[in-house]
Amino acid sequence: MIARAFSGTLVLAGLVVRRDRGLLAAWIAVAVAVPLFNAYSLGALLPTPQARADFAAASAANPVTATLLGPINDLSIEGVVAWRSSLQSLLIAGLAGLLFAIRHTRAEEDAGRRELTAAGAIGRQAALTAVLVVVAVVNAAVTLLLTAALALGPGYDLAGSLLFSLTAAAGGLAFAGCGLVTAQLAQSAARARSVAVGVLVAGVMPGVMVPDDRIGLLPAGWPRIARPYAAGQWWVPLVPLALTVVLLVAAYALSARRDLGAGLLRDRGGSTGPVRAGRLLRGPATLAWRLSGGQVASWTLTLAALSVAVGWVSASFDARFGDLPLMGELLGGGDALLAIFTYVFCLVVACLTVVCALRPYAEESRGRAAPLLAAPTGRTRWLAGHVGLGLAAPAVMLLAVGLGTGLGSGLSTGRPWTILAQTGTALLFVPAAWTIAGLTIALYGLRPRLTVPASWVAVVVSVAFVALWEARVIGREVFLVTPFGYGHPTISPGPVAPAAFALFAAVLVAVGGAAFRRRDLIA
Structure with missing residues (x-):
């Protein structure tokens, strides 16, 4: 037995x-x-x-x-x-x-x-x-x-x-x-x-x-x-x-x-949910929010709380550790801990962006997309609802990171203008996160079964390039062609790199959407 x-x-x-x-x-x-x-x-x-x-x-x-x-x-x-x-x-x-x-x-x-x-x-x-x-x-x-x-x-x-x-x-x-x-x-x-x-x-x-x-x-x-x-x-x-x-x-x-x-641990509304949808659940966009909005909200609040804590303690860290020679060489002095942790938070947001962008694949692979697409809801409209949330989520989370680190640092140092500087620094990373989301959507449209491993491999490789840059193994030109390059605290980016990555992300999303309209659903 x-x-x-x-x-x-x-x-x-x-x-x-x-x-x-x-x-x-x-x-x-x-x-x-x-x-x-x-x-x-x-x-x-x-x-x-x-x-x-x-x-x-x-x-x-x-x-x-x-x-x-x-x-x-x-x-x-x-x-x-x-x-x-x-x-x-x-x-x-x-x-x-x-x-x-x-x-x-x-x-x-x-x-x-x-x-x-x-x-x-x-x-x-x-x-x-x-x-x-x-x-x-x-x-x-x-x-x-x-x-x-x-x-x-x-x-x-x-x-x-x-x-x-x-x-x-x-x-x-x-x-x-x-x-x-x-x-x-x-x-x-x-x-x-x-x-x-x-x-x-x-x-x-x-x-x-x-x-x-x-x-x-x-x-x-x-x-x-x-x-x-x-x-x-x-x-x-x-x-x-x-x-x-x-x-x-x-x-x-x-x-x-x-x-x-x-x-024993029941979901909200039980296993099948309410009999009738609420008034707000009337389209693909609101359905995408219903499926992923709670996660996005919890991630945003968590990042905001951690950002405030990091901003608050950054001044004491820099007072003791910011004068080390290599730290000055890497960051040029200034708010060392604030710059490092802001960049780390941006990398975390990029990883969470992949999770959001993978939602259409999850819905299709589990058989929940086919009944919706068999109704009057078109493929473009259904995918646009998920893509819209996938692109809005990193922008909101990065805004929370910028406001949180700026608020914490401003309260600690008495420099309220830090909020504006930190918000701008964090939002500068939005095109990089959109590029990761666009790559995931393009893979979903072109090769859906490769979407999950290929998306995460792209993130891991991009992070590996960060490590290679900090170890001085690769040059500046090579590092800047990666999504996480122009936002690094050791690099002062101009407007060209963020605009180029935003345009590249738009092309990737368009390619993924066009491919999704033409291919068969996952069996």
Whole structure:
């Protein structure tokens, strides 16, 4: 009986890998590249013990940095890199793990595919086990590759690199287990993702109210306690692994007892929604807002709150750290933290733009577009509703970033005119975000099945060019042809580059729309 429940696990695991081989490769590449990039960039930024001591003092005086990452206890370059990369690696592994787990469990139920496989020779627990096997293999690959990269690249200690990688991988497994549990509890994949991401944020952002002696109870404290390049605590990865076991037991128990499609955490309006649409739900544009507006609003509010916090603490950071020679060389002095975090927020908005632009593909692939397009709603009008929201969302989010950083900095420094400067800096990035959205729409019209992996690969490659530019591997001319080039804080763009990217984005959207009108819907 038990063996029957797991029958077909390896077949499903192979199917999962085949479907998402591009995403899995990108997951591994990003997880390895981020700590490696930090190793080389911080090695160039902080070459001496005194520079690292100044950096540690500035970080301790910054409430945001101190809250998220804690103190720098190891002033070796390896210790600083591990301190800087720990939260990033945990976020990458955790977010990828939980989203992947929900994608291949609850989302499969929403699409009706899980019921079809369950009617055959696939056991009830095979889907959960297949996801677990794939996530475990991916985290093992990241552990081995990252350990080798840190040991062979910058020449870090092999044992310390292994402990650092193991801690992040074990945390990723724990959050994948969280994703499997929420997939069983929630009534839809969207609700499962919201709950799981909320748990992730609560775990990696401990806040000032958690005492240092209790921080180890939260995921944010695991890398702090491990101290891979100092007094390496090899028992720390066992904590998230034990949590993973508990979560998996809960996920398997829930999966064995609930009906397909059922869930304790109900969506707004239940599983089918109200019988009649409201007065405002009368066209494709309002339907697009109904589907994605809540996400856009929550993202905007989150970015605004974080932007105000960064703007508020930027003055204290620059007073301590802005005089370092390399910082002055990179940014020419001025508001260093404000410029860096504004650019980082812009990159985050570009990633969120992809999520918005992928909504038409999601609706079509799930079979919800065909009934609408069979009615008087034309293809152009339906796609225009989603494209309009996909282009308006980054503009609104970047406006929130500019107003937030400007407001926080203005209140901290007594310079209210900073709001105008920061708003202009953030809005200058709108054409870059539109270019990413336009590329996604063009891919959706031309090659819909390549839309998801190709869009994210384009973002990853563009971010990689940012790292290559900051490492002085590529020249200015090459960097400026990428969407994220002209908005970098080390470059003073003229009006030509933003206008050119805005025009390019318009061409991409037109190409995608024309191709969508002519092709068949996804079967």
